[in-house]
Amino acid sequence: MALQNIDFQREYSLPTEEFIDVLNRSTLGxxxxxxxxxxxxxxxxxxxxxxxxxxxxxLLGVARSLTDFAFCTYLSDLAVDVQFQKSGIGVRLIRETKLHTPTAKLILLAAPAAIDYYPKTGMTKFSHCFLLDDVNALVVKG
Incomplete structure (x- = not known):
């Protein structure tokens, strides 16, 4: 499918069922x-x-982000239906996200299977990321 047949837009609400469906069709589910x-x-x-x-x-794809629109944008979910992957939709979703937050740095955590994908888009790999799932894992001194 050609990108010119696809509408890329900001949406202020997305039905839960539709989001779950595209997550499952993208393997992000x-x-x-x-x-x-x-x-x-x-x-x-x-x-x-x-x-x-x-x-x-x-819905073929979605980019869901948390942002302050000034300094940082965390692209939390980038999901494209597997039938339409490798057609440019993912890169275009990243581009549209960045265009909506032009002064903010765009940050994402790659799924293991997508680690080799993002450098091909022009994004820079950054090794200084830290993750905390369990607050009890914090080491508090004093």
Whole structure:
């Protein structure tokens, strides 16, 4: 499918079922709480920026970000239906996200299978990232 047949746009709300569907069609659903509807609803409600890729209304891809629109944008979810991957939709979703936050640095954590994808888009690999899942893992001194 040619990119000119795809509408890229900012959406201020996205139906939960539609988001879960594209997550599952992209394989990102394997690493997202797609069976916890309340948590997915919260993810959507608290997103600062949602960019979608649609063809005749059908959701083909989504970029969901948390941003202050000035300094940093965390691209939390980049999902493209597997049938449309490698067609440029993912790169265009990244581009549209960056265009909506031009002064902010765009940051994302790559899925293991996508680590080799992002350098091909022109993004720079950055090794200084840290992750905390469990607050009890923090070492507090004093």
């Amino acid at each position: 394997e690493r997202r709480p797609v069976n916890d509807v309340a948590r997915i609803e919260s993810m959507l409600k608290n997103a600062s920026l949602i960019i979608t890729a649609r063809n005749n209304g059908k």
